[in-house]
Amino acid sequence: MRKGIFLCILSIVGTGLCFAADRVTGYWISVDDKTGRAIAGWELYEVKGELRGRILSLAGYPEDIKAVLCKDSYPGFPVAGRVSDMPVVGTPWIYGLKMASTGKWVGGSIIDPESGNLYKCKVTFHLAGSGKFSADTLEMRGEIGFGIGRSQFWQKSTYEEANGLR
16 A cells, blocks of 8 residues: 555656756846856747747847847748847747757757847756856857857846846
8 A cells, every 4th residue: 555655656746847847948147258247138938849038138228129130031930020020029039949858958049139140059957066057057059060159158047137137
């Protein structure tokens, strides 16, 4: 009897963990590599097994700024319409990533709304205390191909922090 109850509880807990959100999802602050200043507040979220990311707020820019340097369209872009007419805030600039393992997403795209450049994208979550990371950190890697690119390291935040940059 005890064994049956224990197995039932273990099964329920295990099922809950399988359906828990990945640590990559949530709110993040992108940081300038050179100055260490916050650039944008982001929300990363999952839609039908695909990771997407939208800007919630921008430091030093008006909320209604448009992505005028973007092209009219990009391969696989998840929103209908002309991308160059879309607002920077609220548009999913990160899209198409698939989970490779818990905390690691690959095979997607990221558009720099400031320049209009499209990059291959992968995302890796680093837990606080693991290696050189003292806080939960997101490694956002953009590549132009053949592994050539760069990584930015984003800081975990709350909704209020990510939405509050101005």
